[in-house]
Amino acid sequence: SMLTELFKKSRHTVVLTGAGMSTESGLPDFRSALDGMWNEVDPLQLASRDAMQYERNMFVRFYKQRIKKLKEASPHQGYYHLAEWERNGEIGSILTQNVDGFHQLAGSQNVAEMHGSLRVMYCDNCGEKSSSDGYLEDVLECQCGGFNRPGVVLFGEPLPLNAIHQAKVEAKKADLFIVLGSSLQVAPANVFPMEAKRNGAKLVIVNEEETDYDKVADLVIHDKIGNVLADLAEGKALSDKRK
Numbered sequence: 001s002m003l004t005e006l007f008k009k010s011r012h013t014v015v016l017t018g019a020g021m022s023t024e025s026g027l028p029d030f031r032s033a034l035d036g037m038w039n040e041v042d043p044l045q046l047a048s049r050d051a052m053q054y055e056r057n058m059f060v061r062f063y064k065q066r067i068k069k070l071k072e073a074s075p076h077q078g079y080y081h082l083a084e085w086e087r088n089g090e091i092g093s094i095l096t097q098n099v100d101g102f103h104q105l106a107g108s109q110n111v112a113e114m115h116g117s118l119r120v121m122y123c124d125n126c127g128e129k130s131s132s133d134g135y136l137e138d139v140l141e142c143q144c145g146g147f148n149r150p151g152v153v154l155f156g157e158p159l160p161l162n163a164i165h166q167a168k169v170e171a172k173k174a175d176l177f178i179v180l181g182s183s184l185q186v187a188p189a190n191v192f193p194m195e196a197k198r199n200g201a202k203l204v205i206v207n208e209e210e211t212d213y214d215k216v217a218d219l220v221i222h223d224k225i226g227n228v229l230a231d232l233a234e235g236k237a238l239s240d241k242r243k
């Protein structure tokens with residue numbers, strides 16, 4: 001397939017993942033028609049600093065539910081392919097908008113978590129960091145008396161500078177930039193595909209639904225990520241054998 005060819009030719013492949021990477025692990029995405037998570041709750045309401053301050057009970061309930069769901073889910077096979085291709089130097093890095101920590105769980109090392117991580121929580125007063133399992137045991141208060149909040153970037157908060165800097169560096173280095181499962185509606189993540197393209201990279205978008213960037217992509221695959229990564233693994237294996 002064209003994706004196999006592009007992947008084999010590339011010297012520095014960067015992968016940008018969105019919530020669509022985790023739906024086949026049972027975690028709902030944000031904006032898909034019908035089953036997106038935000039159909040029940042309005043994201044601007046709950047995943048925000050305002051909600052943390054003024055709707056504390058709803059905020060805690062929402063994140064407790066998300067942390068619980070996270071612990072019941074696990075990375076699907078596609079995550080393990082990405083980690084294997086990083087180990088053998090075929091993938092340079094992963095930039096993710098996801099907060100589920102699945103890339104690291106599956107063995108990926110070079111991961112920029114641009115929206116933080118639901119795996120940790122930290123005190124909003126003193127910054128003390130701990131596992132977000134505390135949410136499930138209602139450990140919501142830090143020794144200092146501050147509120148333990150999830151380690152994710154809330155609407156209205158700045159993004160982690162180190163992750164964003166890492167993403168910028170990677171988008172410049174990429175000669176192949178593959179988007180997996182993002183509607184590319186949220187900045188700054190949706191800036192990086194264009195950044196890579198401006199620097200001469202080939203842009204591939206793998207997403208079930210159309211995105212605004214399909215028209216500038218070199219290759220668009222409207223299919224399930226699980227299928228695409230399985231095919232890529234098979235295609236690579238076949239062409240490796242042919243060598």
Ligand code: APR
Nearest residue numbers: 018019020023029030031097181182183207208209224225
């Ligand atoms: N295979 C391929 N594409 C999929 C799959 C799948 N199995 N499942 C879902 N998708 C696609 C959907 O069609 C959708 O376009 O993944 C995309 C997910 O887009 P969003 O739900 O908008 O998620 P994302 O792009 O990651 O959102 C970015 O917005 O709410 C904030 O901080 C939150 O990180 C999130 C950010």
